[in-house]
Amino acid sequence: MKTTTTSIYIKLLFLGLLPFVLDSCALFRRKESSETTTTTKRPTSPSRPMVISSREVRKLIDVSRQYLGVPYRTGGIDSKGMDCSGLLFATFKExxxxxxxxxxxxxxxxKEVKDLDQLRPGDLVFFVTDKGNVAEVNHSGMITEIRGPKEIYFIHASSSKGVREDNLISTYWMGCYATARRPF
Known part of the structure; x- marks a missing residue:
């Protein structure tokens, strides 16, 4: 009689632990899409900007400047070639x-930065350079240096000259400027 009671307890224990064992087994886990498997050091989302120190902003700018001179390549995200959004993507990823x-x-x-005089280094700037049928943002960069109200420099990947810094306060860039965002 004692062995029967013991075997019932063992079976109940086994059945109680079975879900935990199966859950920890990779064979029984649900496959996740590649978009959701990427991890970050900080939780980030459009509605919740990350918290970043001024030293980290300087490092972010230094990382982006490592790509100066890299040629333009549509879809590129490395030193062999990159496009404007790839530059920002690679910089933040690093x-x-x-x-x-x-x-x-x-x-x-x-978070949106409404006025140009509120821009800070590290802010992202966006442009509509192709005024075709759809006026949609198609170019991006990051503020690297503010020397004065008429000298606001940003880094971006130019389709004709590769990764470079330009003055935002110019006839061309102000003519296609769309918005700015503060990612932190």
Whole structure:
């Protein structure tokens, strides 16, 4: 009689632990899409900008400047070639932060900066350079330096000259300027 009671307890214990064992087994876990398996050091989302120190902003800018001179390549995200949103994507990724990949998606990331005189280094700037049928953000960059009200420099990947810094306060860039976002 004692062995029967013991075997019932063992079976109940086994059945009680079975879900935990199966859950920890990779064979029984649900496959996740590649978009959800990417991890970041900080939780980030368009509605919740990350918290970043001024030293980290300087590092972010230094990381982006490592790509100066890299040629333009549509869809590129490395030193062999990159596009404008790829530059931002690669820079933030090196800092351990995932941001959207495309410029139009990046233009919704973080908090809007409404006035140019409120821009700070590290802010993201967005442009509509192709005024075709759809006026959609298609170019992005990051503020690197503010020397004065008429000298606000940003880094971006130019389709004709590769990764470079330009003055935002110019006839061309102000003519296609769309918005700015503070990612932190």
């Amino acid at each position: 800092m351990g932060v995932n941001i959207p990949r495309r410029a139009v998606q990046q233009s919704g990331y973080g």
